[in-house]
Amino acid sequence: MAGGEAGGGGVAARAAQKLFSLSGLFAVYKPKGPTSAAVLNLLKERLLAEAGVQTNGNKRKSQVLKIGHGGTLDSAATGVLVVGIGKGTKLLKTILAGSKKYTAIGLLGKATDTLDATGKVTEEKPYDQVTKRDLENVLQKFTGDIMQVPPLYSALKKDGERLSTLVKRGEAVEAKPARPVRVYSLSLQQFQPPLFTLDVECGGGFYVRSLVSDIGKELSTCASMQELTRTKHGPFTLEEHALHEDKWTIDEIARSLEHCMSLLPGEPSHKKFKTEHPEETAVSCEDK
Structure with missing residues (x-):
């Protein structure tokens, strides 16, 4: 023993x-x-x-x-x-x-306070007018070096505390100013209204939730992210x-x-x- x-x-x-x-x-x-x-x-x-x-x-x-x-x-x-x-x-x-790749599913016609499916619906708009071609054309505006406003519900910090923590506590939080981000590639994989699936390759500091929300606004409606999967980060892949x-x-x-x-x-x-x-x-x- x-x-x-x-x-x-x-x-x-x-x-x-x-x-x-x-x-x-x-x-x-x-x-x-x-x-x-x-x-x-x-x-x-x-x-x-x-x-x-x-x-x-x-x-x-x-x-x-x-x-x-x-x-x-x-x-x-x-x-x-x-x-x-x-x-x-x-x-x-x-x-x-470094660069990251994502697959994201967006939902047309509904905006939320968190910009994704976990938040409260803040706006609803019709989306019937949006075509697949409209979506594909809009994506070109979000490719390359662009400016992006980070979401309020994020891990970015103010005075040492996460913005999301401050917002949940009911404190008034101003949106961070738009900052430069890089999108290496952006393509539409599927469009089954109101859902659309994107493949995104981007640089550091990029928010896919903000991208989906901005796409909705550009299409004269609104949108929120439903699902997000990071498929690659640097040289490391999901598979x-x-x-x-x-x-x-x-x-x-x-x-x-x-x-x-x-x-x-x-x-x-x-x-x-x-x-x-x-x-x-x-x-x-x-x-x-």
Whole structure:
């Protein structure tokens, strides 16, 4: 019995040693429902439990594992969430500013306060006049370098607090000024009124919810986002790289890190990552 316990302790010690040696970037699948922070916390709990590290709610012990994510997804959104572990957390700023791909489903004729399906309907307008050609023509206006006003319900901050928190508390919040964003490509995949499906590739700090809302206004109606899936972030794709919950083990993540780090261009040094695009990475680029 004692020998078995010692052996078990040895296995746990090796698992812990392997866990704390992990370093780099990998991707997980974020399901619909939890926040990005909740997904990250669950991942951290799973890894610490597998390594036999008992935290018992002790934050200091759980903080020995450095882990973070690059770019928030709405709780209602799904898809690729890039995770940095160990020294890999230093690479997250560049990932934030990198390109992302999304598939979004918009709904014509209804606007909400959050610009998506989770909010209260604030306006309804007829949409029967909108044709597929109208939609395709409008998309050209939202491609390239454009100006975009971030939504009030967002993770952008004012005086250290998220705008969404302030709005929910009933405080008056002014809209952030329009800022430059980049749309690399934008195409209409399906149009079944009132629903339309878009494929979007954009840069950091872009809000797909704002895009859908702006498209509605441009078509002389209104629109809100119904579903959002991030299909790619940097070199990491939903199909090939995003680990689902059943693969959240130390060994699986070690394998994923090896593969994912080989996809980064030239495997730049941490120093380069820290100094690249300072003006973009200073922004909290939560993608909604």
